[in-house]
Amino acid sequence: MEDTDIKKAGLKVTLPRVKILKVLEQSDRHHMTAEDVYKSLLEREEEIGLATVYRVLTQFVDAGLAERHHFEGGQAIFELNRGAHHDHIVCRQCGKVEEFMDETIEKHQHAIAEKHSFSIEDHSLIIYGNCEKPDCPNRPE
Amino acid sequence: MEDTDIKKAGLKVTLPRVKILKVLEQSDRHHMTAEDVYKSLLEREEEIGLATVYRVLTQFVDAGLAERHHFEGGQAIFELNRGAHHDHIVCRQCGKVEEFMDETIEKHQHAIAEKHSFSIEDHSLIIYGNCEKPDCPNRPE
DNA sequence: TACGCATGCGCTATTGGTTATCATTTAGTG
DNA sequence: CACTAAATGATAACCAATAGCGCATGCGTA
Numbered sequence: 001m002e003d004t005d006i007k008k009a010g011l012k013v014t015l016p017r018v019k020i021l022k023v024l025e026q027s028d029r030h031h032m033t034a035e036d037v038y039k040s041l042l043e044r045e046e047e048i049g050l051a052t053v054y055r056v057l058t059q060f061v062d063a064g065l066a067e068r069h070h071f072e073g074g075q076a077i078f079e080l081n082r083g084a085h086h087d088h089i090v091c092r093q094c095g096k097v098e099e100f101m102d103e104t105i106e107k108h109q110h111a112i113a114e115k116h117s118f119s120i121e122d123h124s125l126i127i128y129g130n131c132e133k134p135d136c137p138n139r140p141e
Numbered sequence: 142m143e144d145t146d147i148k149k150a151g152l153k154v155t156l157p158r159v160k161i162l163k164v165l166e167q168s169d170r171h172h173m174t175a176e177d178v179y180k181s182l183l184e185r186e187e188e189i190g191l192a193t194v195y196r197v198l199t200q201f202v203d204a205g206l207a208e209r210h211h212f213e214g215g216q217a218i219f220e221l222n223r224g225a226h227h228d229h230i231v232c233r234q235c236g237k238v239e240e241f242m243d244e245t246i247e248k249h250q251h252a253i254a255e256k257h258s259f260s261i262e263d264h265s266l267i268i269y270g271n272c273e274k275p276d277c278p279n280r281p282e
Numbered sequence: 283t284a285c286g287c288a289t290g291c292g293c294t295a296t297t298g299g300t301t302a303t304c305a306t307t308t309a310g311t312g
Numbered sequence: 313c314a315c316t317a318a319a320t321g322a323t324a325a326c327c328a329a330t331a332g333c334g335c336a337t338g339c340g341t342a
Contacts, residue, residue, distance in 0.1 A: 012337090012338060016292095034328080049291070052291060072211060092262065100253050116272070118232065118270040118273075119271045122270075124265070124267045125265070128263045128264060129260050131257070152319095155309065155318090155319060174299090190320070191300095192302090193320055195299090195301070197319095215298095217300085
């Protein structure tokens with residue numbers, strides 16, 4: 001993802017926008033709250049206001065550069081849009097987020113929308129569970 | 142759903158709890174925010190504080206009597222648990238919520254969890270679109 | 283490169299939804 | 313009917329998110 005993408009989106013290429021884009025790109029966790037982004041910027045000693053973080057994230061979403069998700073807990077989570085649609089599976093213990101994509105599920109959703117006479121615009125599928133990462137607090141011993 | 146269900150959940154059978162349960166049961170919209178429940182109680186001239194509504198709804202969820210959903214917008218939505226699991230399809234224009242259930246989708250979710258080495262606990266699938274209700278503001282003329 | 287305006291920035295105050303506090307009231311029990 | 317623990321209601325506190333407002337900056341133009 002490049003600075004030119006910001007320009008293409010009709011937004012001026014400013015330092016805060018570039019830096020927020022970088023944070024979203026380079027973070028090992030690719031799913032972050034606005035607060036996460038803000039803290040990450042502080043660690044890099046970038047002085048960017050929290051309000052600006054919210055503003056810019058919203059602009060990125062409106063421009064299609066990023067997506068806003070609503071997981072459990074209410075807090076919005078942001079993710080760069082890398083083109084390929086996918087859904088999420090989340091560990092309730094360690095917060096790890098993985099991505100998946102299932103053609104069959106996608107197709108069935110369209111069938112359901114049709115059956116209910118809805119023109120489908122979007123969907124959100126999140127699976128909650130517990131992962132088996134070695135450092136996950138819920139790991140069975 | 143009966144008062145005895147409240148007792149079974151280990152909660153005292155108090156007037157506010159009975160009345161909130163009734164609202165959730167009798168409302169034509171079965172998916173309500175805490176505020177919706179509160180307003181509905183006001184219309185019935187029941188003097189129940191908003192704090193109590195939030196408290197009781199949370200207790201119902203903890204007891205398994207109700208479910209809390211997170212649709213777009215962040216606001217929590219509550220629904221009585223009638224036993225049969227289902228997912229939701231929501232109209233972005235008029236807010237109408239319908240329910241559906243698809244065995245194939247359910248099965249695939251379990252397969253996905255397995256593939257990612259997650260023990261699945263729950264999931265949330267919401268389809269967003271536009272319905273064709275005669276009074277839906279988005280209805281094509 | 284210098285100018286000037288529109289846009290964007292950061293700060294602070296404010297909102298909206300939800301939760302905690304605490305004195306008073308009520309349900310359940312003997 | 314009295315007693316005790318739990319529940320309620322009013323209010324304040326909380327937190328994520330937003331709006332308002334001067335100041336600073338990006339960028340087209342000269």
